[in-house]
Amino acid sequence: MLESKNTQKKKIIIDTDPGIDDAMAIFVALNSPEVDVIGFTTIFGNVYTTLATRNTLHLLEVAGRTDIPVAEGSLVTFTKSTKLHVADFVHGADGLGNQNFPPPKGKAIEQSAASFLVEQANLHPGEVTVVALGPLTNIALAIELDPGFPEKIGQIVLLGGAFAVNGNVNPAAEANILSDPDAADLVITSGADIVAVGLNVTHQVIMTDADRDKLAQSNGKFAQYLCKILEVYYSYHQESYRTKGCVYLHDPTTILAAVDPSLLTYTEGVVRVQTNGITRGLTIFYNTMKRFGEVTEWSDKPTVKVAVTVDAPAVLELVMERLMNS
Numbered sequence: 001m002l003e004s005k006n007t008q009k010k011k012i013i014i015d016t017d018p019g020i021d022d023a024m025a026i027f028v029a030l031n032s033p034e035v036d037v038i039g040f041t042t043i044f045g046n047v048y049t050t051l052a053t054r055n056t057l058h059l060l061e062v063a064g065r066t067d068i069p070v071a072e073g074s075l076v077t078f079t080k081s082t083k084l085h086v087a088d089f090v091h092g093a094d095g096l097g098n099q100n101f102p103p104p105k106g107k108a109i110e111q112s113a114a115s116f117l118v119e120q121a122n123l124h125p126g127e128v129t130v131v132a133l134g135p136l137t138n139i140a141l142a143i144e145l146d147p148g149f150p151e152k153i154g155q156i157v158l159l160g161g162a163f164a165v166n167g168n169v170n171p172a173a174e175a176n177i178l179s180d181p182d183a184a185d186l187v188i189t190s191g192a193d194i195v196a197v198g199l200n201v202t203h204q205v206i207m208t209d210a211d212r213d214k215l216a217q218s219n220g221k222f223a224q225y226l227c228k229i230l231e232v233y234y235s236y237h238q239e240s241y242r243t244k245g246c247v248y249l250h251d252p253t254t255i256l257a258a259v260d261p262s263l264l265t266y267t268e269g270v271v272r273v274q275t276n277g278i279t280r281g282l283t284i285f286y287n288t289m290k291r292f293g294e295v296t297e298w299s300d301k302p303t304v305k306v307a308v309t310v311d312a313p314a315v316l317e318l319v320m321e322r323l324m325n326s
């Protein structure tokens with residue numbers, strides 16, 4: 001009976017690098033009745049991949065959802081580079097606010113992230129949404145493993161890019177894209193049904209100190225857990241953005257774009273990613289209006305949807321509700 005109910009829900013796989021706002025996004029997803037989280041894949045980004053795996057397993061133990069498989073992703077970029085950007089100054093050395101949680105009891109499955117993604121896309125063609133909250137390496141590897149993956153996957157909702165705004169690692173680049181621009185360009189031009197949620201949108205969704213107080217006062221287990229790890233994330237924002245008492249909700253906004261796409265509006269066009277030079281990681285959107293006189297690097301590439309506006313109060317309200325009623 002539960003089985004038949006679940007088939008009505010959107011199946012999602014979360015590709016993640018936890019990460020404090022990843023933790024928040026994972027909890028929101030697990031407490032969203034509209035979706036059925038059928039698996040996790042892990043990737044470097046906020047932390048190295050092995051720590052991302054450990055943190056994902058840990059978060060599933062906190063949530064009491066060790067039934068969901070976790071497949072470990074690539075340890076290196078798509079071009080096999082081991083020179084990775086990790087963001088311990090944003091999330092703490094352990095990725096989860098320097099809380100030194102005990103190691104998880106669970107283990108990742110004996111299957112790579114790319115192979116798991118391909119397997120699930122073949123099992124449920126057109127029905128699986130991948131929500132990519134980190135660099136796009138695993139998705140690019142899935143496409144390399146099975147060139148039919150873009151057609152078989154239902155949708156890829158990705159957190160990445162900075163469309164007509166500055167990046168968050170440097171003026172050009174957003175962190176997830178800069179961490180593996182080659183993978184990002186391959187995925188975004190693959191022809192898959194793609195929704196890109198960039199900084200232009202996620203910077204509008206802000207959690208304040210007052211919201212954090214509400215979490216602390218609620219009895220929700222996710223809210224209580226997050227209050228333990230959020231301090232590092234608030235400190236980073238205060239230092240980097242010269243703001244006081246507020247943080248951006250990048251990953252939770254992206255999860256909710258998969259849960260309820262009507263929370264955002266979108267435009268459609270071709271996106272290319274700069275893979276070298278001082279603007280490495282830059283995402284350039286072409287709205288396809290102008291017919292250029294010459295063939296460009298954007299010509300004949302498939303279009304993607306790019307989020308342009310967000311109902312920020314509604315997103316925040318949903319995040320709060322799902323963390324507090326847990």
Ligand SMILES: [Ca+2]
Pocket residue numbers: 016017018019021022045046133134251
């Ligand atoms: Ca993330």
